[in-house]
Amino acid sequence: xxxxxxxxxxxxxxxxxxxxxxxxxxxxxxxxxxxxxxxxxxxxxxxxxxxxxxxxxxxxxxxxxxxxxxxxxxxxxxxxxxxxxxxxxxxxxxxxxxxxxxxxxxxxxxxxxxxxxxxxxxxxxxxxxxxxxxxxxxxxxxxxxxxxxxxxxxxxxxxxxxxxxxxxxxxxxxxxxxxxxxxxxxxxxxxxxxxxxxxxxxxxxxxxxxxxxxxxxxxxxxxxxxxxxxxxxxxxxxxxxxxxxxxxxxxxxxxxxxxxxxxxxxxxxxxxxxxxxxxxxxxxxxxxxxxxxxxxxxxxxxxxxxxxxxxxxxxxxxxxxxxxxxxxxxxxxxxxxxxxxxxxxxxxxxxxxxxxxxxxxxxxxxxxxxxxxxxxxxxxxxxxxxxxxxxxxxxxxxxxxxxxxxxxxxxxxxxxxxxxxxxxxxxxxxxxxxxxxxxxxxxxxxxxxxxxxxxxxxxxxxxxxxxxxxxxxxxxxxxxxxxxxxxxxxxxxxxxxxxxxxxxxxxxxxxxxxxxxxxxxxxxxxxxxxxxxxxxxxxxxxxxx
Amino acid sequence: xxxxxxxxxxxxxxxxxxxxxxxxxxxxxxxxxxxxxxxxxxxxxxxxxxxxxxxxxxxxxxxxxxxxxxxxxxxxxxxxxxxxxxxxxxxxxxxxxxxxxxxxxxxxxxxxxxxxxxxxxxxxxxxxxxxxxxxxxxxxxxxxxxxxxxxxxxxxxxxxxxxxxxxxxxxxxxxxxxxxxxxxxxxxxxxxxxxxxxxxxxxxxxxxxxxxxxxxxxxxxxxxxxxxxxxxxxxxxxxxxxxxxxxxxxxxxxxxxxxxxxxxxxxxxxxxxxxxxxxxxxxxxxxxxxxxxxxxxxxxxxxxxxxxxxxxxxxxxx
Numbered sequence: 001x002x003x004x005x006x007x008x009x010x011x012x013x014x015x016x017x018x019x020x021x022x023x024x025x026x027x028x029x030x031x032x033x034x035x036x037x038x039x040x041x042x043x044x045x046x047x048x049x050x051x052x053x054x055x056x057x058x059x060x061x062x063x064x065x066x067x068x069x070x071x072x073x074x075x076x077x078x079x080x081x082x083x084x085x086x087x088x089x090x091x092x093x094x095x096x097x098x099x100x101x102x103x104x105x106x107x108x109x110x111x112x113x114x115x116x117x118x119x120x121x122x123x124x125x126x127x128x129x130x131x132x133x134x135x136x137x138x139x140x141x142x143x144x145x146x147x148x149x150x151x152x153x154x155x156x157x158x159x160x161x162x163x164x165x166x167x168x169x170x171x172x173x174x175x176x177x178x179x180x181x182x183x184x185x186x187x188x189x190x191x192x193x194x195x196x197x198x199x200x201x202x203x204x205x206x207x208x209x210x211x212x213x214x215x216x217x218x219x220x221x222x223x224x225x226x227x228x229x230x231x232x233x234x235x236x237x238x239x240x241x242x243x244x245x246x247x248x249x250x251x252x253x254x255x256x257x258x259x260x261x262x263x264x265x266x267x268x269x270x271x272x273x274x275x276x277x278x279x280x281x282x283x284x285x286x287x288x289x290x291x292x293x294x295x296x297x298x299x300x301x302x303x304x305x306x307x308x309x310x311x312x313x314x315x316x317x318x319x320x321x322x323x324x325x326x327x328x329x330x331x332x333x334x335x336x337x338x339x340x341x342x343x344x345x346x347x348x349x350x351x352x353x354x355x356x357x358x359x360x361x362x363x364x365x366x367x368x369x370x371x372x373x374x375x376x377x378x379x380x381x382x383x384x385x386x387x388x389x390x391x392x393x394x395x396x397x398x399x400x401x402x403x404x405x406x407x408x409x410x411x412x413x414x415x416x417x418x419x420x421x422x423x424x425x426x427x428x429x430x431x432x433x434x435x436x437x438x439x440x441x442x443x444x445x446x447x448x449x450x451x452x453x454x455x456x457x458x459x460x461x462x463x464x465x466x467x468x469x470x471x472x473x474x475x476x477x478x479x480x481x482x483x484x485x486x487x488x489x490x491x492x493x494x495x496x497x498x499x500x501x502x503x504x505x506x507x508x509x510x511x512x513x514x515x516x517x518x519x520x521x522x523x524x525x526x527x528x529x530x531x532x533x534x535x536x537x538x539x540x541x542x543x544x545x
Numbered sequence: 546x547x548x549x550x551x552x553x554x555x556x557x558x559x560x561x562x563x564x565x566x567x568x569x570x571x572x573x574x575x576x577x578x579x580x581x582x583x584x585x586x587x588x589x590x591x592x593x594x595x596x597x598x599x600x601x602x603x604x605x606x607x608x609x610x611x612x613x614x615x616x617x618x619x620x621x622x623x624x625x626x627x628x629x630x631x632x633x634x635x636x637x638x639x640x641x642x643x644x645x646x647x648x649x650x651x652x653x654x655x656x657x658x659x660x661x662x663x664x665x666x667x668x669x670x671x672x673x674x675x676x677x678x679x680x681x682x683x684x685x686x687x688x689x690x691x692x693x694x695x696x697x698x699x700x701x702x703x704x705x706x707x708x709x710x711x712x713x714x715x716x717x718x719x720x721x722x723x724x725x726x727x728x729x730x731x732x733x734x735x736x737x738x739x740x741x742x743x744x745x746x747x748x749x750x751x752x753x754x755x756x757x758x759x760x761x762x763x764x765x766x767x768x769x770x771x772x773x774x775x776x777x778x779x780x781x782x783x784x785x786x787x788x789x790x791x792x793x794x795x796x797x798x799x800x801x802x803x804x805x806x807x808x809x810x811x812x813x814x815x816x817x818x819x820x821x822x823x824x825x826x827x828x829x830x831x832x833x834x835x836x837x838x839x840x841x842x843x844x845x846x847x848x849x850x851x852x853x854x855x856x857x858x859x860x861x862x863x
Contacts, residue, residue, distance in 0.1 A: 026825045030818055034836075037814040037843075044807040044855060051802065079802045188800075197797065244671065251674055274678035274795050285797035443797045450793060457786040464782060468775045468820075 024097040032091040043078030113154030114165035120491030132517035135160035138479035141515035161478040173466030180459035191449015196221035207235040233259030239438040243369040294434040324365035337382040379403035471496035551609035558602035565595030573648030610669035622661030626654035628693035680791035687784035694777030699841030701770035709763035808847035815840035
C-alpha cells in the first residue's frame with residue numbers, strides 16, 4: 001500500500017481481500033487469542049449454568065437487574081455463548097487462512113532443492129579461505145561434510161558451488177502444531193455433537209438398563225446425538241465406602257456386573273472414582289452415593305408399597321459436615337389414605353442412630369460414616385398430593401396425621417407410630433424398615449471424539465518441540481580456482497537462534513576447510529586472499545533468537 | 546521410624562530450608578550491591594544447603610504420609626519453591642551464567658514457602674479418592690515443573706523491563722549526538738555510554754570483560770526470559786493435556802471449563818500469545834514482555850486464587 005491517502009471506497013472484491021488479509025495476519029490471531037483469554041476469565045469468575053446452576057440462581061436472586069443483563073449477554077454460559085463460538089470460529093478461520101499458504105510454501109520448499117545464491121559474500125556470516133584442493137574436489141568434499149551435518153544439499157549445475165539448507169523441522173513442527181489444534185477442535189465438536197452424558201442411580205441388588213427413560217433428570221446430549229441407546233445393563237452388587245476417623249473419604253467402590261442387552265453377564269468390575277468402566281462405547285464413572293432403605297407399607301394385610309427408597313440429603317448449614325445430615329425420602333400412595341385421600345409417608349433416615357441421640361442430648365451434630373442401628377423417623381400425611389415425583393414432598397394440601405420411629409428390621413403402626421411385634425397387625429396399616437441398602441450414582445456418557453482429541457493433543461505436543469527448539473539455517477559454498485588450489489568461500493544465514501549459528505558456522509567452516517585439504521599457506525608475492533573471516537556486525541549479534 | 550517422627554523431620558527441614566533461603570537471598574542481594582565474589586560464593590553454599598533441607602523435608606513428608614509428597618497445596622508449594630531455586634541455580638546461573646536473578650528467585654521461593662506454612666499447612670494424611678491415581682505423578686509433576694520455569698521466566702522478564710528502562714534512560718541522557726549506531730533496545734552500555742552513565746561500573750569499564758558483567762544487557766535478559774518460557778511452554782502444554790486425560794478418567798469428560806481448567810487454559814493462551822508476539826513486528830520487546838508478565842500473573846491466579854477462592858473441582862475453598 002502506498003503512503004497515507006484519503007480513504008477510498010473499496011470494491012466488494014477489494015473489501016473481501018482486505019478482510020481476508022486482516023484475518024490472516026498474526027496480529028489478528030493474537031488479538032483473538034487474547035480476547036478468548038479475557039472471555040475465559042469472565043467464565044471463571046462468574047458462576048456458570050453448566051457447572052454450578054444453583055450458584056447462578058443465587059446470583060440472579062441477589063442482583064436482579066445486573067443478573068438479567070449478564071444472563072442476556074451470555075455471561076453465565078460463556079463457553080456456550082454465541083460470541084465465544086464466534087471468537088473461536090474467527091480464530092480458527094484466521095488460523096486456516098494463515099496455514100494454507102504456509103503449508104503450500106513448505107510443500108514447495110520440501111520438493112525443491114535449496115536455492116543457489118549469486119552473491120554469497122553478502123550474507124550475515126561469511127568466510128573465505130584459500131585451500132589446497134581443486135574446486136571440484138572441494139565441492140565434492142563440501143557436499144559430504146554438509147550431508148554429514150544433515151543439510152539438504154544442491155549442487156549448482158553451472159559452477160562449482162553448493163547450496164545447503166537445514167531446519168525445515170521448525171516449520172513442519174509449527175504447521176503440525178497448528179493443524180493439530182484444528183484437528184483437536186474437530187474432535188471436540190464431533191465427540192460433543194454426537195455424544196451424551198447423564199446420571200443414573202442404582203440401588204444395591206438392582207439392575208439398570210441403558211435406555212432413555214432410565215436416566216435421572218435430563219440427558220445432556222449433543223446436537224447430532226442420534227438417540228441410540230445400547231440396551232446394555234449394569235447390576236450393582238455392592239457399594240462400599242471407607243472413611244478415616246476425621247471424616248475424610250478414603251475410597252468408594254461400586255462392585256458391578258456389566259450385562260449384555262440379553263441380560264447375560266459380560267464381566268465384573270469395580271468402579272471407583274479414578275477407575276471407570278467401559279462397555280459398548282459407554283463410559284461409566286462413579287459420581288456419588290447414598291442410602292436406600294427398603295420399606296414395605298401394608299394396609300389391611302395388603303402390601304401397598306414395597307422396595308428401596310432412594311434418599312437424598314439436605315445441604316448442611318454453615319459449620320456442619322454434610323455427613324451429619326439425615327437422609328430424606330418419601331413414599332407416595334395416591335388414594336391409599338382414609339376416605340380415599342392420598343397418603344404420603346415422609347421418611348428421615350439416620351444411618352447411625354448414635355448421631356441422632358447425640359444431637360437430641362447435646363445439640364451436637366455428628367458425622368454418620370458407618371451404618372449403626374439405623375432408624376427412620378416417619379410422618380404420615382393425608383390430603384391431595386400435588387405432584388407424584390418421588391423424591392420430594394410438597395405438603396400443601398396435606399395434613400400430618402401421625403408420626404413415629406422405626407428401626408431396621410422392625411415394623412411400626414402407621415396410625416399411632418407404635419412399634420409392633422412380629423405378627424402383630426396393629427391398626428392394619430404398618431410400615432416395615434426391612435433392611436438398609438446403599439445406592440450408587442454413576443455418570444454414563446459417550447464421547448466418540450476422545451481418541452481423535454487425544455491423538456490431536458499428542459500431535460500438538462510433538463509439533464511444539466521442533467517448532468520451538470530447531471532453527472532454519474542456510475549455507476552456500478563456492479570454490480573458485482586461484483592458480484594453486486582454490487578459494488573456498490562460505491556464506492551463511494540463520495532465521496532463528498542467530499548467536500548459536502555463529503558458533504555452528506565457524507565449526508562448519510573449519511570442517512569444510514579440513515575436508516578441502518586444509519588451509520593453504522599464503523602465496524608469496526601473489527598478494528592473493530589469505531584467510532579472512534568477517535565478524536558479524538553488531539546488529540546481527542543481538543537479534544532475538 | 547514412625548509416621549509422626551517423619552512428619553516432625555519434614556517440618557523441621559522445611560523451616561531450615563526457609564531460613565537458608567532467606568539468608569541466601571540476603572547474600573545474593575548483598576552481592577548485587579557490593580559485588581564481592583566471596584559473598585556470592587557464600588550465598589550459593591547457603592542456597593544449596595537450603596535445597597538439601599527442602600529435599601529432605603519433601604522426602605520425609607512422603608514417608609510420613611505414605612504417598613507422593615505433592616497431594617495438597619502445602620506440599621505443592623514446597624516442591625515449587627524447591628524447583629524454582631534449583632532452576633535458578635542450575636539453569637540461570639549454571640547454563641546461562643547469570644547471577645543477578647537468583648536473589649529474586651529465592652525471594653519468590655521464600656514468599657511461596659511462607660504463605661504455605663502460614664496459611665496452607667495441613668498434616669500428612671492420605672489422599673482423597675479423587676486424587677488417588679497414578680496421574681497425580683504425571684499431571685501434578687508436569688504442572689509444578691512448568692510453573693517453576695514460568696516463575697523464573699517471569700522474574701527474568703521483570704529484570705528485562707527494569708534494565709530496558711535503565712538503558713533507555715541512559716540513551717536519553719546521551720542525547721542525540723552520541724546515539725549508538727543500533728536500534729531496537731539492544732545495547733552494550735559498557736561499550737557505548739560514557740563511563741559515568743553506566744550503572745555500577747564507573748571505575749572499571751575498560752578492565753572488566755563484558756562477559757563477567759553482573760547484570761546482563763536488556764537484550765540478553767529478554768533472550769533469557771524467552772529461553773526459559775520456551776522451555777516451560779511445552780511442559781505446561783503437557784500438564785494441561787495430562788490433566789485432560791486424568792479428567793476423562795476421573796470425571797468422565799476431558800474438559801469441562803472447571804475454574805482450574807479455565808485458568809490453566811488462560812495461562813496457556815497468554816504464553817502462546819507471548820511466543821507469537823515475539824515473532825510479530827510491532828509486538829517484540831516490551832510489549833511481548835508485558836504479555837509474559839500477564840501470563841505470570843495468570844499463573845499465580847491459576848494456583849492460588851482458583852484453589853482458594855473459586856469453587857470448583859480443584860477447589861480447596863470450603
